[in-house]
Amino acid sequence: EADIYQTPRYLVIGTGKKITLECSQTMGHDKMYWYQQDPGMELHLIHYSYGVNSTEKGDLSSESTVSRIRTEHFPLTLESARPSHTSQYLCASSEQGLNEKLFFGSGTQLSVL
Amino acid sequence: DQQVKQNSPSLSVQEGRISILNCDYTNSMFDYFLWYKKYPAEGPTFLISISSIKDKNEDGRFTVFLNKSAKHLSLHIVPSQPGDSAVYFCAAFDSGTYKYIFGTGTRLKVLA
Numbered sequence: 001e002a003d004i005y006q007t008p009r010y011l012v013i014g015t016g017k018k019i020t021l022e023c024s025q026t027m028g029h030d031k032m033y034w035y036q037q038d039p040g041m042e043l044h045l046i047h048y049s050y051g052v053n054s055t056e057k058g059d060l061s062s063e064s065t066v067s068r069i070r071t072e073h074f075p076l077t078l079e080s081a082r083p084s085h086t087s088q089y090l091c092a093s094s095e096q097g098l099n100e101k102l103f104f105g106s107g108t109q110l111s112v113l
Numbered sequence: 114d115q116q117v118k119q120n121s122p123s124l125s126v127q128e129g130r131i132s133i134l135n136c137d138y139t140n141s142m143f144d145y146f147l148w149y150k151k152y153p154a155e156g157p158t159f160l161i162s163i164s165s166i167k168d169k170n171e172d173g174r175f176t177v178f179l180n181k182s183a184k185h186l187s188l189h190i191v192p193s194q195p196g197d198s199a200v201y202f203c204a205a206f207d208s209g210t211y212k213y214i215f216g217t218g219t220r221l222k223v224l225a
Contacts, residue, residue, distance in 0.1 A: 006156075031211065040122065042115070043157075043202065043215040050211070059212075090156050098208050099145040099164055104156035 003027050006091050006105035013081055014113050021076045021108045023091030032074040033102070035090040036060060043090065049074060050096075081112045116140050117205050119216035127224050132190040134219045136203030139184065143205035143214075148177060148188045151200045151218070160201075161188070193223045 004025040013019060025032070030051040035043040045058030049068040063085070064078050074093075078085055089108045094100040118137045126132045136146075144165035149157035163170040163177045163186065170177050176189045190197055203216040 009154075033213070035215075040217065042117070042217045043204075045212060048212070088154070092156075092213075099162075099206060101147065101159050101162065102204070102213050103159070104149075107154065107156045109154055 004091060004093055004103050004105040006089075006108050008108060009106060010109045010111075012111045012113065015080075015082055017081050017112075019078050019081055019110070021078075021089055021091075021110070023074045023076070023105060024072050025074075025093045025103070025105075026072060027093060027095075027103070028071065029093035029103075030071065030096045031094045031100075032068065033092045033094075034058070034064075034066060034074070034076050035092065036062070037088045037090055037107075047076065081110075083112045086110060086112050115216070116143075117203055117214045117216040119201075119203055119219050121219050122217070123220040123222070125222045125224060126193045128195055129192045132188075132193045132197065132221055132223065134188040134190075134201050134203075134221065136186050136188075136216055137184055138186075138205050138214075140205070140207065140214075141184065142207065142209060144208055145206040146177070146179065146186050147204045147206070147213070148175075149202045149204060150197075151202060157202055190221075193221075195223050195225050197221060198223050 034047040044060035046062040047066040091105045147162040148160040151157040200218040
């Protein structure tokens with residue numbers, strides 16, 4: 001049902017590398033979100049966007065950055081990965097109105113060695 | 114300071130019985146609530162939602178109850194099936210910020 005795609009699904013990299021996690025949706029949703037989730041913890045909002053050229057930092061401090069040049073694309077970049085960045089990263093989107101469902105991608109499981 | 118709380122980290126239920134997952138919230142401005150199911154290393158999938166103007170919403174084996182005065186909602190799954198074993202997240206939509214606030218999840222295990 002959900003047409004939101006994340007790549008890669010799994011990524012293992014060394015400390016100091018620059019990485020970009022890709023997220024694309026084909027539903028034409030204006031609102032997009034990045035969450036970070038660790039086992040046993042809530043989903044923490046790290047970035048969100050209300051539309052093209054709109055990006056905001058979320059509630060959890062993050063060293064990552066995002067961009068929203070096209071409606072369907074919301075990539076997340078880490079300039080210099082550290083072991084503390086090891087986590088699951090979840091991209092989501094929703095329609096513009098109130099009380100809308102949030103659709104999630106399959107997630108990227110990132111391990112930084 | 115968590116605005117959405119799921120106080121039971123885990124729950125085990127026998128197949129065929131009812132599973133009841135609970136969620137409490139603190140912000141009375143929340144007016145839309147959602148339940149998601151999540152398997153390890155996958156993204157959450159939407160299960161059911163409820164608006165604050167209702168106190169019950171049903172979809173097949175899943176029913177969500179909302180008690181606004183107690184700031185409490187619950188998800189009932191009946192009958193429970195082994196395939197229901199997953200982590201269940203409660204979420205609230207903040208219409209003031211357009212953000213979705215999630216609880217810490219409850220791991221449900223349905224025993225065959």
